[in-house]
Amino acid sequence: MSLPLATPGRKLGSIALWTGIVAIGVFSLFTLAVARGETVNAMWLVAAAICVYLTAYRFYSLFIAERALGLDPQRKTPAHRRNDGLDYVPTDKYVLFGHHFAAIAGAGPLVGPVLAAQMGYLPGTLWLLTGVVFAGAVQDFVVLFISTRRDGRSLGDLIKTELGPAAGIVAMVGILTIMLILLAVLALIVVKALADSPWGFFTVFATLPIAVLMGVYGRYIRPGRIFEMSAIGFVLLIGSIALGRTVAETPALAALFTFKGEALAFMLIGYGFVASVLPVWFLLAPRDYLSTFLKIGTIASLALGIFYVMPELKMPAVSRFIDGTGPVFAGSVFPFLFITLACGAISGFHALVSSGTTPKMIGDETQIRFIGYGAMLMESFVAIMALVAASVLDPGVYFAMNSAPAVIGSTVDTAAQTISSWGFVITPEALSLAAAEVGEKTVLSRAGGAPTLAVGMAKILSGAIGGASMTAFWYHFAILFEALFILTTVDAGTRVARFMIQDLVGTFWPRFKHTRAWIPNFGATGLAVAG
Amino acid sequence: MFGIANQMLAAIALTLCTVVLFRMKRERYAVIVAAPAAWLYICTLTAGAEKIFHPDPKIGFLAHAARYSATAAEGRLLAPAKTAAEMGRIVFNDYVNTTLCAVFIALVLSMLFFGLRAIGEARRATSVTTRETSDELHDLRIARA
Numbered sequence: 001m002s003l004p005l006a007t008p009g010r011k012l013g014s015i016a017l018w019t020g021i022v023a024i025g026v027f028s029l030f031t032l033a034v035a036r037g038e039t040v041n042a043m044w045l046v047a048a049a050i051c052v053y054l055t056a057y058r059f060y061s062l063f064i065a066e067r068a069l070g071l072d073p074q075r076k077t078p079a080h081r082r083n084d085g086l087d088y089v090p091t092d093k094y095v096l097f098g099h100h101f102a103a104i105a106g107a108g109p110l111v112g113p114v115l116a117a118q119m120g121y122l123p124g125t126l127w128l129l130t131g132v133v134f135a136g137a138v139q140d141f142v143v144l145f146i147s148t149r150r151d152g153r154s155l156g157d158l159i160k161t162e163l164g165p166a167a168g169i170v171a172m173v174g175i176l177t178i179m180l181i182l183l184a185v186l187a188l189i190v191v192k193a194l195a196d197s198p199w200g201f202f203t204v205f206a207t208l209p210i211a212v213l214m215g216v217y218g219r220y221i222r223p224g225r226i227f228e229m230s231a232i233g234f235v236l237l238i239g240s241i242a243l244g245r246t247v248a249e250t251p252a253l254a255a256l257f258t259f260k261g262e263a264l265a266f267m268l269i270g271y272g273f274v275a276s277v278l279p280v281w282f283l284l285a286p287r288d289y290l291s292t293f294l295k296i297g298t299i300a301s302l303a304l305g306i307f308y309v310m311p312e313l314k315m316p317a318v319s320r321f322i323d324g325t326g327p328v329f330a331g332s333v334f335p336f337l338f339i340t341l342a343c344g345a346i347s348g349f350h351a352l353v354s355s356g357t358t359p360k361m362i363g364d365e366t367q368i369r370f371i372g373y374g375a376m377l378m379e380s381f382v383a384i385m386a387l388v389a390a391s392v393l394d395p396g397v398y399f400a401m402n403s404a405p406a407v408i409g410s411t412v413d414t415a416a417q418t419i420s421s422w423g424f425v426i427t428p429e430a431l432s433l434a435a436a437e438v439g440e441k442t443v444l445s446r447a448g449g450a451p452t453l454a455v456g457m458a459k460i461l462s463g464a465i466g467g468a469s470m471t472a473f474w475y476h477f478a479i480l481f482e483a484l485f486i487l488t489t490v491d492a493g494t495r496v497a498r499f500m501i502q503d504l505v506g507t508f509w510p511r512f513k514h515t516r517a518w519i520p521n522f523g524a525t526g527l528a529v530a531g
Numbered sequence: 532m533f534g535i536a537n538q539m540l541a542a543i544a545l546t547l548c549t550v551v552l553f554r555m556k557r558e559r560y561a562v563i564v565a566a567p568a569a570w571l572y573i574c575t576l577t578a579g580a581e582k583i584f585h586p587d588p589k590i591g592f593l594a595h596a597a598r599y600s601a602t603a604a605e606g607r608l609l610a611p612a613k614t615a616a617e618m619g620r621i622v623f624n625d626y627v628n629t630t631l632c633a634v635f636i637a638l639v640l641s642m643l644f645f646g647l648r649a650i651g652e653a654r655r656a657t658s659v660t661t662r663e664t665s666d667e668l669h670d671l672r673i674a675r676a
Contacts, residue, residue: 068552068560078664112534135567139541142548142564149663155544159642161662162550167645171543174638178536185533330589335578339534346567348540 018058025051032122032317042311042388045125046303049384053377056133061373064138069145071365078152079361086279087499088152090363092226093370095218098289099361101375102485103353103492104140105295109344109379110482113387114452116341117398118328120318121391123337125384131338131345132380139346141372144354148368152359154499155351175352176500182349183493186486191264198257199248199476200483201264205257206240207290207484214286233290241477268487272494288492291484296378298481302385302460309463315391315398320423327403327422344383349493350376356496389456396426397434400444401452408444415444437471454478535578535632539639542571546646553653554661572643579636583629592632596625 028048032040065071079090091099116124146158156175160168210233218229247253259267274283324332329340343349354372362368390398399419400408408415412428419426431444434455458474545568552561585591588598602609603618612618653660 064560064563068557068563070557081664135541135545135570138563138567139545139548142551143544146548146551151664155547159543159547159645162547162554163642163645163649167642167649170638170641170645174635174642175540175543178540178635181536182533324587324590330587331578331581335574335581338574339538339578342534342537346538346541346571348537348542348544351540351544 018055021051021054025055032125040313040317042306042313042392045121045313045384045388045391046306049125049129049381050303052129052133053381056137057374057377060133061137061141061369064141064373065366065369069142071145071368073364073366075149075365077148077362077365078359079363082151082360085281087357088360089279089281091281091361093363093367095226095286095289096358096361096363096367097371097375098292099492100288100353100358100371101378102288102292102295102488103357104347104350104375105343105379105382105485105489109383110386110453110485112341113344113383114390115329115402116337117315117387117390118319118326118402119322119333119337120316121313121387122317123322123333124341124387127338127341128344128380128383128387131341132376136344136346136350136380137373137376140350140354140376141369143351144359144362144372145365145368147355147359148362148365153355154496155355156500158355172500176497178348179352179493179497179500183490183497186490186493187265187268191268198254199244201259202247202257203240203244204484204487206243207237208283210236210240211283211286211290214290215282218286219281229286230289230293233286234293237290237294268490272490288488291488294481294484295382298477299382299385301464302389302457303381305460305464306388309460311392311460311463313388313391314393315395319395327399327407341383344380344386349489352496352500353492356499357492386453386456389453389460391456392459393452393456394426394430394434395424396420397431397455398452399424400426400431400434401455405444410444412444453482457481535575535582536635538571539575539579539635542568542575542639543642545571546642550646550649550653551661553650554656554659556653556659558654572639575639576636579632579639582632592625592629596622596629599625 025048028044028051031044032048077090079088082088083090113124113128143155147153147155150158150161156168156172159171163171213236214229214233217232218226222228247257319326321327322333324330324336329336331339338345358371362371396416396419399422400412400415403415403419408418412431416426416428416431437458454475457478458471461474461477462471545564548564549561549568552558552564581590583592586594588595599609599612599618599622603615603622608615608618612621
């Protein structure tokens with residue numbers, strides 16, 4: 001980033017600033033790695049992460065952008081060259097950042113770190129930081145670049161042109177299989193989170209009309225006024241969360257928004273279908289942008305909350321479960337820690353988004369750095385926050401929530417006894433109390449990451465705002481937060497799957513690239529897997 | 532399983548990135564994407580193999596299946612199964628998972644092969660061989676220069 005107006009004074013200032021950031025980062029990491037015996041403050045973990053991200057973005061991503069790839073601002077992007085008002089639409093870089101971030105940040109950055117916390121916070125933190133800087137963000141960035149230079153085509157299609165037709169067919173079939181598995185797993189998590197939860201369902205549902213309004217506003221009513229559009233969307237969104245509580249507390253309305261898992265699965269498929277054929281500017285991009293507000297807002301307030309409350313990390317830096325006998329997931333640090341901590345460090349799903357919706361909306365090649373590398377750093381930060389949330393919990397509570405009933409039994413007494421025998425002392429009363437605080441019947445064996453994260457977040461946020469009486473509120477807020485995260489991934493994912501199937505079938509039957517008749521087909525497949 | 536499939540996809544994507552850098556004749560910078568790709572190949576292939584063959588039934592699908600079928604043969608049940616039919620389904624699922632895992636491993640290995648082959652071709656070629664969509668503006672500027 002060579003500033004044209006760089007005077008010697010500004011340059012010195014910049015050097016001082018970056019030296020400072022690097023110094024704080026090194027000191028924080030040092031504190032994390034060396035401090036033993038005394039418990040470590042969560043603040044150091046957050047500070048280390050922020051400094052690592054800033055430094056990596058400023059130096060490493062710039063190096064890749066200018067030296068390795070040679071991004072060219074003069075070059076026309078597919079969004080301009082093929083602007084069709086449907087898939088190819090030049091989009092404001094902040095809106096696009098929002099869309100891209102929302103699409104890549106699924107369940108992974110929330111669930112993975114919570115599971116990985118069983119080995120202590122240190123192994124997870126180190127891999128999240130090195131993984132994202134040298135692998136995950138680089139992957140997103142370079143794939144986005146490659147796809148943008150090739151009409152925004154999909155990963156399988158790119159492999160076909162660059163690695164040969166045989167490789168292309170193998171890759172397309174393989175990628176589609178992997179994609180369907182990923183989508184089905186994600187959809188299942190959303191369905192689980194929103195089933196029988198009128199508050200969550202109402203708020204998620206409300207984001208649809210709000211997004212359409214934003215899309216229409218940004219395109220027809222007052223084009224280009226991104227700030228106005230954002231402000232309106234944000235106010236309406238906060239309103240819908242507040243209203244959600246009223247809905248949940250009014251029996252007549254609550255009944256209207258309470259659905260069983262199966263009905264939700266159908267709705268999700270219907271939604272995925274509609275969202276994948278509508279023009280991107282109408283629903284998808286503004287909606288993702290909107291949920292990004294909620295996500296980044298929550299994560300930022302969580303980070304501020306950590307600096308304010310300064311909770312201690314109660315989990316040891318490295319726990320005894322690095323040998324692979326852990327109750328949360330089996331397997332030793334290598335290779336399973338690197339597999340479990342997927343989306344916060346590196347995730348193949350991102351390559352699909354980076355070669356799916358995003359490259360068709362990039363307005364200027366130089367924005368690829370901000371969107372590809374930057375959004376991934378943001379996601380890794382989300383993962384770090386999830387790791388912190390899991391690590392500030394009492395390890396006893398953490399293991400009680402994440403171990404299978406077969407291991408810890410189904411009562412607080414057996415659970416407390418088993419977990420205490422692992423060296424994490426906890427009493428049955430403490431487990432009952434933890435459940436009562438968040439307004440749940442039990443916290444035992446609530447595996448899957450979301451509840452643990454919600455309890456951890458509730459603990460941090462209620463420490464900052466509202467005290468103990470607000471714990472239940474924050475808990476439900478966190479559950480909602482995760483559902484929204486995953487849902488946006490599902491709709492971008494469905495659209496990406498549409499592109500992939502069009503590419504694949506188009507190989508054999510070129511006309512198919514323009515038809516969409518197969519979509520009900522895909523819906524049926526999705527239903528089969530999710531049901 | 533979810534994690535392994537996801538990371539394998541990342542390995543494939545990074546292979547593509549490496550090949551494209553070679554084809555752009557920018558192989559000096561290829562290590563930026565080749566190093567993480569290599570690490571992911573090591574991780575996913577080890578994890579995939581362990582998921583299939585590891586003797587601990589908590590990790591290995593085959594060991595898990597063997598344990599459940601042995602117990603079912605004795606006429607007993609293991610949690611979480613509540614009926615003999617569920618025992619059968621668990622064993623069946625283990626075999627489905629084993630097959631999927633094996634297919635994914637084969638997929639990743641073949642992509643590694645195709646990737647290396649393409650890199651070899653790109654190295655032998657004397658000029659840029661990558662296939663970017665042509666950009667009239669861009670070409671014009673190159674022509675002028």
